[in-house]
């Protein structure tokens with residue numbers, strides 16, 4: 345049975361290789377944030393559907409999937425990647441309708457990464473060795489220890505709405521490469537590409553029950569039912585820090601493992617010895633790409649005082665040059681926020697900045713849009729200066745197209761400011777003095793540091809946050825660590 349994705353009117357769960365509706369008949373609306381119109385109705389899973397998905401995933405571990413050779417399994421995952429590429433335009437259309445993001449962005453980042461996440465981890469699991477140790481024994485014969493990887497089991501994948509296909513496959517790719525089965529709960533805001541992937545899985549020959557999808561909300565809905573289900577062996581979650589705390593508690597019951605990629609309030613550090621063109625281009629992307637809805641984005645920018653005025657002037661000019669528009673507008677490089685609800689949150693910070701005495705360098709409100717887009721979640725790219733370090737605008741993750749720029753005088757002060765919050769996800773350093781860049785990078789409390797770049801991704805590298813930005817690392821061998829159980833076999837010779 346195929347999902348009616350061509351019309352994209354009715355988004356069902358994908359359980360044990362079939363698209364199925366909810367027994368309760370409960371549906372919720374999926375809204376296009378570019379115009380406020382309903383795109384589709386989505387089935388909301390109850391405990392019954394979540395249980396069916398988890399049971400299917402458990403059973404599939406013992407079915408054909410569990411018996412496949414590594415070669416067979418990884419060949420299928422390459423077919424999944426090829427299947428995404430073959431249906432690139434459908435994925436692109438679905439992702440852009442759900443999020444409102446420019447097609448120019450999603451066609452370069454979201455959809456290609458959706459495919460790459462399967463290929464990279466399929467190849468990695470074949471090529472990363474495990475360890476072995478020979479040891480002496482009192483009788484002189486010795487013993488040999490060697491480690492093997494085994495799948496962890498059923499993985500619960502809970503993903504957010506900002507980069508829906510990219511962030512979901514970033515977990516599903518390595519989870520399946522390692523031989524696990526998954527139950528995915530995509531964000532209620534962006535269910536479509538996760539649903540569409542079910543068809544690709546089927547076509548690629550992924551056995552039924554290996555990839556399951558349940559739709560719904562977080563608390564008191566599909567998300568909570570999934571984390572409370574005792575047969576799930578581990579959870580990988582990307583989303584807000586507060587939600588991470590709730591999921592961590594649920595995972596404690598039954599001692600299930602967790603990987604948490606959480607929020608940030610990332611600092612950009614711009615030194616006087618930077619290449620100003622590069623720093624402006626990079627900070628533009630880090631503050632405004634994806635309408636500022638990137639966990640790695642820099643909402644706090646610290647600039648050395650001698651170049652502060654020039655930097656602010658040039659970033660303002662660049663921000664005012666952004667073209668706001670819907671996904672199909674080929675010139676648009678900024679879309680709407682994901683929803684009107686999220687816009688309320690972002691605009692509350694725009695107001696708070698004014699209340700706290702900020703200088704609004706540019707933006708601060710809602711742009712004028714043509715009548716057919718008036719119902720969309722549009723917001724202006726916004727830059728502030730002049731806020732105190734303890735203003736909520738400077739300390740809270742806003743997740744909108746905005747940044748506060750503040751001057752600093754010394755390297756020590758810049759590092760202290762960057763490290764002053766309980767988050768520790770990412771940071772961008774702009775300096776042509778490579779010794780300084782290394783020195784500063786080593787002292788920033790964050791999991792990911794970019795020097796003279798931003799969001800430059802090599803999927804073999806560790807990815808994750810320190811402090812309240814997460815627990816664990818994914819990427820490269822670190823994904824293999826999370827998605828497998830290492831077993832040591834000690835053989836007395």
Ligand SMILES: NC(=O)c1ccc[n+]([C@@H]2O[C@H](COP(=O)([O-])OP(=O)(O)OC[C@H]3O[C@@H](n4cnc5c(N)ncnc54)[C@H](O)[C@@H]3O)[C@@H](O)[C@H]2O)c1
Pocket residue numbers: 502503504505506511529530531532560561562563564566567568571582583584585587588590591604605606607608638639741743769809813814
């Ligand atoms: N560190 C990273 O790699 C990374 C990447 C992208 C986004 N993020 C963070 O994600 C946030 C934006 O995404 P969001 O608003 O979708 O996050 P969110 O935490 O609101 O939701 C994420 C997912 O969790 C589900 N959920 C919510 N409450 C739940 C509960 N009680 N039990 C189980 N599931 C629940 C949601 O339905 C959704 O699928 C930002 O904070 C951003 O920084 C982090």
Ligand SMILES: O=C/C=C/C=C(\O)C(=O)O
Pocket residue numbers: 506507511514637638639640801807
């Ligand atoms: O919004 C957050 C972006 C996260 C990016 C990744 O997880 C990635 O590039 O693998």
